[in-house]
């Protein structure tokens with residue numbers, strides 16, 4: 001897992017820092033770490049999160 005790649009805010013040219021955020025999606029909520037710019041607050045949501053975590057939530061919904 002290459003989880004240590006640095007992502008730079010395209011506006012401020014600052015390194016994004018991991019931050020725990022509260023997510024709400026399809027009525028489900030969870031905490032997850034996302035990268036956030038300390039300056040402008042721009043967040044970077046990796047595709048893995050969208051495909052992994054969101055799909056997980058969707059599967060939970062289908063089970064019911």
Ligand SMILES: [Zn+2]
Pocket residue numbers: 009010011012013014037038039040041042
């Ligand atoms: Zn920024």
